Amino acid sequence: MRPRDRRDLIYAELLAGRGTVAELCALLGVSAATVRRDLRLLTDQGRATRTYGGAVTGPLPLERTLGQKERRAEAEKDAIARCAAAEVRDGEVLILDAGTTTGRLAHHLAERDGLTVLTNGINTLVTLSHRPSITLITLGGQLRHTSQALVGPLAEETLRHVVADRVFLGADGVLAERGLSCPTLEQASLKALMASRARAVYVLADHTKLGAAPFPFFAPLTTPATLITDAGAPASAVAALDQDPHLRVRLASGVARP
CATH class of the missing domain: 3.40.50.1360 (Rossmann fold)
Incomplete structure (x- = not known):
């Protein structure tokens, strides 16, 4: 799978609420290092926000007081x-x-x-x-x-x-x-x-x-x-x-x- 296609698939999984590194590794059959690298790139593009053990789509919302x-x-x-x-x-x-x-x-x-x-x-x-x-x-x-x-x-x-x-x-x-x-x-x-x-x-x-x-x-x-x-x-x-x-x-x- 091309890296761009892999990142698009990762983004689709994030939208579905499945964004942990372990889940993405199992789905894609790639290493945790590869998944983390793709998540970092999606974060740099503003499409995702890194979390503990994975990521979610988009920037984190503002917390109301x-x-x-x-x-x-x-x-x-x-x-x-x-x-x-x-x-x-x-x-x-x-x-x-x-x-x-x-x-x-x-x-x-x-x-x-x-x-x-x-x-x-x-x-x-x-x-x-x-x-x-x-x-x-x-x-x-x-x-x-x-x-x-x-x-x-x-x-x-x-x-x-x-x-x-x-x-x-x-x-x-x-x-x-x-x-x-x-x-x-x-x-x-x-x-x-x-x-x-x-x-x-x-x-x-x-x-x-x-x-x-x-x-x-x-x-x-x-x-x-x-x-x-x-x-x-x-x-x-x-x-x-x-x-x-x-x-x-x-x-x-x-x-x-x-």
Whole structure:
């Protein structure tokens, strides 16, 4: 195969979401060095962006700030948060991921008794900081200003000392079989660790996140999890996610789009 034809085939695979070096080597029957060289050329041409272990098409999208995200799908996020709050029992130990929907969950938990909440989200820390009935534990780490999230080895080290009753994760996108789309590897690693440190795992994602992968880094879901989304979720997106053996989809009532 001519190098140009090989790169065109690689680009077609990237468009289909199959962009790891291992996948491309198996398909093309060439060495990893050849694949990496082709990916580097596609990146130089602006047709792809290198990721850990592979590539995706096009340049990486800009990550919205927490404030920008808070103004999107507000009613849907609140309906999801209320549904999630109904799962929590007084006295439980919870892990709340950073994010806007998990931040709304903190708001709905603020009057509960005897909770212990571990979080890396600055918005959750602010919401619960004046609630004496809640034991609040920050995960520590380095602050990402865009997402107002604490990440890194300090946050991960704290999590390794905890077994929580429930964890509530946010995501920029949710793909069946791949998991939660994240802007950085650090965030993907932290979410995966959070999921492993709780007896029950929940993903809180409004309908715009379903079937979307705006970023190339993923936190895989390797244990059973409940995805809570809003009633406006397209049936096709719900059906696709229902095929994931690790996911159970639940629709929050209260808000539905036509």
